[in-house]
Amino acid sequence: MAPPSAIEVLPETDTSTFTIPDRLIIRHIAKRRAASGKLIAGVAAAADVRAFKGRTHHIHKPLAKRWDRRLTDEAKSRGGSSLKEAAKFLKQPGLISLGGGLPSSEYFPIEEMSFKVPNLKSTSGEGHAVLSVGKHDMAHGTSDYDLATALQYGQGHGSAQLLRFLVEHTELVHNPPYSDWSCTMTVGSTSAFDMAIRMFGKPGDWILSEEYTFPAMVETAAPMGARGGKKPVLLYTVPTGQNPTGSTQSLQRRKEIYAVAQKHDLYILEDEPYYFLQMQPYTGPNAADVPALASHEEFLLSLVPSYLSLDVDGRVMRMDSFSKVIAPGTRVGWITASEQICKRYSVHADLSTQSPSGVSQMMLFKILEEQWGHGGFLDWLLHIRMEYTARRNVTLDACEQFLPKDVVSWKAPKAGMFQWLRVEWEKHPDYSRKTLVEIEDELFHANMRHGTLLMKGSWFCPDKEVDTGKMFFRATYAAAPLDQIREAVRRFGESLREAFGLVALADGGA
C-alpha cells in the first residue's frame, strides 16, 4: 500500500446553512445522564459502558464482526482475575466481607489533593480554579469520586467515573456506526499498541504501516515476531498529523483504505494522538489568518472523520491519548473498539498493567468532568488548536524565508507537530561518491555544528533494508519558543547552503 500523500484536501462544511446533527449537541449528554440517574461506583466497581452511551435504538446499527480467529491463543485464553469475580457476592445487604485483600483507606496517607487549573467552566473563561478532593467525598455526597476509591485497587477498564466521560466524548466526536462499540482505558497508547500486538500479532504476521512511521511501534512489535510474513493482517496507521511526515489522510483516502481493509479483512489499529492538533488552514506569510471556529459544533464538524466514525464492521481499535492535549505524564489513554475486543483488552489489563494510576484518573476527572465538562474540554482543544496553528505558521514562514528551495521542499501540515522536509540529496556535491545514509549523517552533524537539531528521516523507516531513495529531516514545532523555532530554521538553511555549496543568505533575510 502506498503511503498517504502528505497533504490532502478536507471537505469543507458550510455550517450556516446546515442543520446541526443531534449527536453534536452537548446538552443532550446532560439529558441522557439525568435520565439514567446518579452514577454510583464504589471501590473497584465494574463499569456498565452501555449505560454511558446514547440511546440510539431508533437508528439501526449493525453488530461488530467477531475476531476470534484473529486473536492469539494468549488473548483467547485469558479468563481474567478470579478474585475480582468474587466481588459479585459483595452486594448482599448486611454482609461483612473478610474476602478481598484490599487495604483500608485509613492507611492511605493522603487526606486531600488539589489541582490548580485554568477555569474554562465559567462563561468568562478567566482565571484559575483550585479543584480539591478528599478521602470520603462520596460518603459525604460532595462528589461521585474520592480518594478512598481512586487510591484503592481498580478495574482494568479504569474507573467508571472517568470512563463515562470518555465514552460520552467518543460518541460526541466519532459516533461509531455499529452498535456494540465500547471503550476501555489504557496506561497510554504505547502500552495499548503493545497489548494490541499481544492480542492480534501471531509470530510471522505482517503489519502494514505508512512508509515512514513512529519507530517505537516497530521496536515494540518486531521482538514479538511480528512482520516478515506474506499477507498482512493488521494495518497500523496514524491518520492525522502523522509522525514523522505530518500528513493527514483525507476523508476520501480513509474511505479507500477502509475499503481495502474490508476486502482483505485487515484489522486496523488507528493511533490518534494528534487528532485534536488539527489546525486552521495555512494562508501564507503575508495573508490574513482564517477566522477562528465559532462554536463547538463548527469545531466538531471541521475535524476530518476518523476511521472509527467509518467503521461499520467493528474492525478498528482506535487509540486515544491525553499526551498531546493534557499531559504525557498522566499515562492515561483509552481505546474504542467492539465489546469483544474491549473485553479481551480489559481482562488482560487486570492481569498486567491493572488500571491506570488512580492519582492521574482523579486529576483528569476533576478537570474534565467536574470543572470543564464536555464543552470546556472542547474549548481547551480549540485553544490548543490555535496555539499549534501559530507555531506551525511561524515554522512555515521561516521555511519560506530561510530555506534554499533549490534543495529542500515541504508542504504545510494540516495537523500535528511535525514539519517534514525533503532534501534533494541528488544535488549534493558528494552524491556520486557517498550513500544517502552517509550524506544524511553528514547533514545531521552539519546541522548540529550550526546549532540546530532535526531528526533524520531514516530513523522513521520501519524496514531498515528498504531504500526509499529519498532524504528527509523532521522538525517539530511543538516545544521551542517561537523565536527559537525561527532561529533554528534559519540555521538549518545556513547549514544546507554550506553543505550544498549554495550562496549564503544576505544577513538575516531571504
Add this chain to the structure above:
Amino acid sequence: MAPPSAIEVLPETDTSTFTIPDRLIIRHIAKRRAASGKLIAGVAAAADVRAFKGRTHHIHKPLAKRWDRRLTDEAKSRGGSSLKEAAKFLKQPGLISLGGGLPSSEYFPIEEMSFKVPNLKSTSGEGHAVLSVGKHDMAHGTSDYDLATALQYGQGHGSAQLLRFLVEHTELVHNPPYSDWSCTMTVGSTSAFDMAIRMFGKPGDWILSEEYTFPAMVETAAPMGARGGKKPVLLYTVPTGQNPTGSTQSLQRRKEIYAVAQKHDLYILEDEPYYFLQMQPYTGPNAADVPALASHEEFLLSLVPSYLSLDVDGRVMRMDSFSKVIAPGTRVGWITASEQICKRYSVHADLSTQSPSGVSQMMLFKILEEQWGHGGFLDWLLHIRMEYTARRNVTLDACEQFLPKDVVSWKAPKAGMFQWLRVEWEKHPDYSRKTLVEIEDELFHANMRHGTLLMKGSWFCPDKEVDTGKMFFRATYAAAPLDQIREAVRRFGESLREAFGLVALADGGA
C-alpha cells in the same frame, strides 16, 4: 518442593549489646548525597543508579551472574527506543532542538498540585502538612522535581528524583550482597510479574510456586504458555505474609530454598507486597502486648531478611510495591535485580508501559523525599505495623473465642493481612457422599447466609487438577472495622457449627 509451613521462628536480636551496622544508619545516606552533589534531572533524564548507591568498594562484592541463556528472544532482541537515544545530542550548549516530539509544558493545564499528608517529618510528628508543587519549581530552585518534568514523557525506569529514594531505601533495608544490583520502577507488581514472564518464561517452561498462591499470577502466566514443562526454571514466591496462607518463611527456610535455587539454577521472582506488614509477636487473648520497637535500627533488624539480601548470585528479581503501605492506586512499584535484568526491564517498559504515572511519582516524591525522608517513611511503616498487629490480634482473639476447634484450626500469622483457616472437612456429615469442592462450596454459601464472606482455599490452588485433600478458608483482616471483624468471625463459627452439627455457642461467647 514442599510449601513453607505457616509459621516459623525468626531470629531474635538483642540490640542492647549490638553494634549497629553502618548500612542501617540513615544519616549516612545524607552524607553520601552531600558528597555526590545536587541531583539535576530534567525532562526524561536517564538516571545513573550507581550514583545513588553507597560507596562499597572497600567491601568485596561479586558481580551478578549473566542470564542471557534464560532470556526469551523477545527480551534479548529489545533494542529500546531509538528516538530516546537521540536525546544524547541535546547536551550541546546553545543548541536549539526541533528534535523530540514533546509537547510544551505551557499546554499542560495544571499549574499547581498539592497533597495533604500526615506530618511525620517534624520531631513532634503531629498534624498534617500540605505539600505543593508548581510547574517550574526546578527553574526557580525550590525543588528537584516539578510539574513540567513529572507531567512530561519520562524514562522506563521512572524519574531519577523518585528512583534515588527507592535505591537508597532498598540499600538501607536489603543491602544486596553483589555489586551490580540496580532498581527500576514498575507500574505495579502485577505488571512486573507479567513483564518477568515475558522476559524469562519460554513456552512450556515450568514455574514453581507455593502450594497455594495468588491466583492472578497463575492467570497471568498460564496464557503465555508457561507451566507444564519438565524442569522448572523460575521460582515465584511471596516469602512474607504469603497470600493466601499468611505464612512467613524463616531465614533458615530462605537459605535452604536459595541453596536449592543455586543447585538447580532457578531464577527467583520474590514478590513482597507484605514485607512491611511484619507484625509484633502474638501473645494471646489475655496477655500483655510486646513493647513497640524503639528505633529505626531495631525495626530494620527485626525484619526477616529478604531473598535479595541473601542473593550472592544476582538470581533474584525482587518486586516491591506501595500498594499495601501507601496506596494501590499509585500504580508505582519497583524491582531490584542485576543491572542486566533491570536494563532489559526498563528497555521493555520504554516500549510498553513507558514510565509510571508522573502524577503518582510526584505524589510519592513529595511525601517520601521532601516530607518524610527515609526516617519518616520508616516511622510510617512502624505505624502500619502496629495497626496491622491490632487487626490481627482482634482476629485471633475472635477465632479463639468463637470458632469450634474440633473442626477448624489456624496459626498466628507473623506478617501480612491474611488469616488462613483449615477446616477438617473429614468430620463433615456429608464427607462420605460429597467431594471436597462440593462441601467447600456449601460452606461458602452457608457463610454467606450467616452474613460473612471468606474466600475459598481452592481459589488459590495454582493447579486445579491437583487435589490437596485439605480444605481452607482465607479471611483478611485488612479492611473491615475491628468490631465487624469480630462479628464476622463469630458468624463464621456459627455457620461451621451448624454445618457440622455441633452445639451452638451460648449467646455471644465461647
